Amino acid sequence: MKVGNHVGFAAEILRKGGLVSIPTETVYGLAADATNPDAVAAIFKVKKRPSFDPLIIHVSDFESAKKYTSHIDPRAKLLADHFWPGPLTLVLPKKDSIPDIVSAGLTTVGVRVPNHPITLDLLRSVDFPLAAPSANLFGYVSPTRPQHVASQLGESIDYILDGGPCAIGVESTILGFENDSPVIYRRGGIEISAIEDLIGPVKVNEHSNSNPQAPGMLSSHYSPFKKLVGEPYDQTVKAFPNLKVGALRFSNKLPSCPENWQLVLSESGNLLEAAYHLFEYLRKIDELEPDLFVVEFVPDIGIGQAINDRLRRATASNH
Numbered sequence: 481m482k483v484g485n486h487v488g489f490a491a492e493i494l495r496k497g498g499l500v501s502i503p504t505e506t507v508y509g510l511a512a513d514a515t516n517p518d519a520v521a522a523i524f525k526v527k528k529r530p531s532f533d534p535l536i537i538h539v540s541d542f543e544s545a546k547k548y549t550s551h552i553d554p555r556a557k558l559l560a561d562h563f564w565p566g567p568l569t570l571v572l573p574k575k576d577s578i579p580d581i582v583s584a585g586l587t588t589v590g591v592r593v594p595n596h597p598i599t600l601d602l603l604r605s606v607d608f609p610l611a612a613p614s615a616n617l618f619g620y621v622s623p624t625r626p627q628h629v630a631s632q633l634g635e636s637i638d639y640i641l642d643g644g645p646c647a648i649g650v651e652s653t654i655l656g657f658e659n660d661s662p663v664i665y666r667r668g669g670i671e672i673s674a675i676e677d678l679i680g681p682v683k684v685n686e687h688s689n690s691n692p693q694a695p696g697m698l699s700s701h702y703s704p705f706k707k708l709v710g711e712p713y714d715q716t717v718k719a720f721p722n723l724k725v726g727a728l729r730f731s732n733k734l735p736s737c738p739e740n741w742q743l744v745l746s747e748s749g750n751l752l753e754a755a756y757h758l759f760e761y762l763r764k765i766d767e768l769e770p771d772l773f774v775v776e777f778v779p780d781i782g783i784g785q786a787i788n789d790r791l792r793r794a795t796a797s798n799h
């Protein structure tokens with residue numbers, strides 16, 4: 481495995497059916513030629529991702545999105561015009577050129593144009609879309625730096641395209657249509673209110689383990705190997721007298737917890753900064769001394785809703 485910024489080299493590997501980790505503004509992806517079922521199968525294998533969890537395809541612009549989908553709702557077009565390139569995935573009816581393995585057997589496929597210059601270059605230099613889930617082992621925290629990818633998947637992939645740290649740090653917002661009505665399948669980098677400003681009210685389909693429309697949205701996800709629990713801190717310390725209890729905080733430290741057992745997402749209380757640090761700090765949790773971490777949720781507005789969604793799912797799960 482190599483790390484570098486050679487778009488031509490990355491394109492060559494992808495043409496041969498190999499795997500390349502790509503930078504985006506949300507998180508690092510694990511990409512393969514979406515039209516090559518064997519290459520896509522390798523993504524599932526390397527990530528240990530269950531085959532019922534569909535992948536998103538990445539394209540360079542709206543015209544290429546049209547090539548791989550059979551119908552684009554006018555509201556989807558409006559959103560694409562407004563937010564692409566950017567952290568919005570549109571779930572649309574797929575054409576047969578996208579193999580069933582990509583969509584986990586669904587008749588729809590998630591499509592987006594990522595907003596990262598190197599990856600846009602790469603997408604323009606190949607003549608196929610890239611299927612790419614986040615470049616982490618299934619269920620673990622998404623990677624926001626090339627080193628995160630290297631440490632977890634480095635041995636099993638061909639190349640990491642280094643585009644620096646991801647600017648946004650949480651995944652894309654996913655929107656589809658059910659009975660002609662817009663539905664949010666995942667909260668993410670685009671605020672729901674910004675979507676509603678353009679197309680009117682949208683329904684938010686909260687994650688469950690049994691929703692067949694969104695098979696990947698498992699309630700436990702995004703979790704480090706250590707246990708995370710919700711507040712309050714002091715009560716948790718009392719409940720686990722033999723454990724060291726750390727804290728993942730929004731903007732300030734707790735007086736009752738040792739300083740170096742705490743991680744603060746944004747000292748200035750800025751939600752964008754908190755999103756940028758979120759996955760990096762969830763990974764740090766596994767390196768710090770405490771056995772257990774108490775998580776403080778962030779204000780539930782704007783991108784804070786996407787952050788809280790990831791925090792809730794991280795506290796719901798243990799490996």
Ligand code: AMP
Pocket residue numbers: 533534535536571572583586588589590612613614651654656665693694695696697
């Ligand atoms: P990841 O790239 O790891 O964030 O995973 C992509 C997510 O997109 C998965 O969790 C899927 O549930 C969701 N997704 C992809 N395609 C579809 C689709 N056709 N319908 C509903 N959800 C989808």
Ligand code: MG
Pocket residue numbers: 613614622
């Ligand atoms: Mg993922």
